[in-house]
Amino acid sequence: MFYLTEVEDYVRVDPKLFGLPTSDSVREQLDETYGDYYEKELGRVISVVEVLNVGEGVIIPGDGAAYYRCNFKLLVWKPELQEYVYGKVSEITNFGAFIDLGVMRGMIHISQTMDDYVSFSEAGSLSGKSSGRVLKDGDLCVARVVAISHKGDDPKIGLTMRQPGLGKIEWIKEDKAKREAETKKAAKKDEGKSKEGKESKGKAKAGKGKK
Numbered sequence: 001m002f003y004l005t006e007v008e009d010y011v012r013v014d015p016k017l018f019g020l021p022t023s024d025s026v027r028e029q030l031d032e033t034y035g036d037y038y039e040k041e042l043g044r045v046i047s048v049v050e051v052l053n054v055g056e057g058v059i060i061p062g063d064g065a066a067y068y069r070c071n072f073k074l075l076v077w078k079p080e081l082q083e084y085v086y087g088k089v090s091e092i093t094n095f096g097a098f099i100d101l102g103v104m105r106g107m108i109h110i111s112q113t114m115d116d117y118v119s120f121s122e123a124g125s126l127s128g129k130s131s132g133r134v135l136k137d138g139d140l141c142v143a144r145v146v147a148i149s150h151k152g153d154d155p156k157i158g159l160t161m162r163q164p165g166l167g168k169i170e171w172i173k174e175d176k177a178k179r180e181a182e183t184k185k186a187a188k189k190d191e192g193k194s195k196e197g198k199e200s201k202g203k204a205k206a207g208k209g210k211k
Contacts (some may be wrong), residue, residue: 001080003043006052008071013057015064026054026068034074040150043078044103077103079148079157084166089139094120099141099159106157108143114171115162133171140169 011033017025030048037045055069079085085106087099096109110118113135116128125136135141143166147158161167164175 001078001083002046003076003078004049004073005042005076006071006073007042008069010058010067010069012065012067018066022057022068023051023054026070027051030070030072038154040155042074043076046075046077046103049073049075079104079145079155081145081148083145084142085145085159086140086142089135089137089141092120092124092126092135092137097126097135099143101157104155104157106143106145106159108159108161112146112160112162114167133168135168142166142169142172 011026011029013025013029017028020028027048030051034045034048050073052071052073057066057068059066085099085101087101087106089097090100090105091098094110096107097113099106099108110120110126113126114128114131114133116131116133118126118128121127123136125134127134141161143159143161144163145157146160147156149156149158165172167175
């Protein structure tokens with residue numbers, strides 16, 4: 001989920017930036033400090049959107065840098081459980097697939113790639129035994145976040161594509177077309193039964209009239 005969040009922090013501006021106007025030096029330092037920054041509660045920082053306020057600078061003895069208390073806005077992405085995500089398959093392994101979500105990577109275990117018995121091929125793809133569907137590098141997919149682990153520097157995001165409406169984009173289109181065809185077929189069948197029922201009633205009334 002994307003968020004626009006306001007943060008208040010003391011920013012350490014390196015001496016190499018002292019030649020710039022204060023607002024510019026603070027902005028450059030924020031871009032450097034928060035570039036690709038991740039924190040469990042905040043999420044992954046995509047960019048510094050705006051510097052709202054910069055306070056007076058403070059010099060700490062023994063440190064040549066200046067510290068400024070400032071307020072700024074960040075655009076972040078924070079993974080949420082059960083969230084739908086869109087991405088591209090970036091790697092296929094014998095235990096599943098990795099999907100590039102743009103901001104982070106998610107991992108789909110081989111058993112969660114599709115509702116089928118799946119095997120890894122020497123060609124570097126995952127294939128469904130009954131459906132014949134194939135998942136390969138570069139495929140665009142829709143998945144759901146089912147697990148988030150915050151161990152280490154980066155979160156581990158677990159995904160699934162077994163549920164309805166999920167999977168490779170082509171599969172989703174195929175399933176939609178199949179459902180629409182089945183709906184039309186059922187509607188046509190019901191229409192036929194209704195027509196037959198009306199004709200039967202008409203014949204019954206005609207028979208009573210002859211008596």
